[in-house]
Amino acid sequence: MSNKQHVPTIGFLSLGCPKNLVDSERILTELRTDGYQIVASYHDADLVIVNTCGFIDSAVQESLEAIGEALNENGKVIVTGCLGAKEDQIREVHPKVLAITGPHSYEQMLAHVHHYVPKPQHNPFFSLVPQQGIKLTPKHYAYLKISEGCNHRCTFCIIPSMRGDLESRPIGEVLSEAKRLVAAGVKELLIISQDTSAYGVDISIA
Structure with missing residues (x-):
């Protein structure tokens, strides 16, 4: 046995x-x-x-x-x-x-x-998880999400009812993730969010 x-x-x-x-x-x-x-x-x-x-x-x-x-x-x-x-x-x-x-x-x-x-x-040090986390994209590029949700209420769009209002990630957190991805060999970072142009309006980035 x-x-x-x-x-x-x-x-x-x-x-x-x-x-x-x-x-x-x-x-x-x-x-x-x-x-x-x-x-x-x-x-x-x-x-x-x-x-x-x-x-x-x-x-x-x-x-x-x-x-x-x-x-x-x-x-x-x-x-x-x-x-x-x-x-x-x-x-x-x-x-x-x-x-x-x-x-x-x-x-x-x-x-x-x-x-x-x-x-x-288990010992988490033996999990062999890459520093940049598990990625489902090819090695040469990765998605970098900078915020969640959207503050607009367009009649044709269901996103706010599912994803909620805009919630920007802290700039330091975004930059740290970007650096980890570059260090892992990523050549192209694709910046994504529900409303990319509104990034930061809900937080102080000074």
């Missing part, structure tokens, strides 16, 4: 825009730091996370179908991302989902993972 400890495994599906991809990178980095192994197969996963998009009708449909596939193939599913802001809409179609969180609800989402698949005892 083997005494080797089972390493909990997480399947992960990321849908939607580059902003959502950055959220996925952060979640995956946190999971690896906590000692979880990320796997590519539903059947090899102890639990599946679906990071959804809800910007347009086709994206909503794609997200709902992806959740359904994960439930059929695995059975233990946590939903996060933009469509997670509409929990009732998800539960109406997929009532068996374990938990639902909205976009950039990292701590809440990780708490759900810890509840359903307890994190292992």
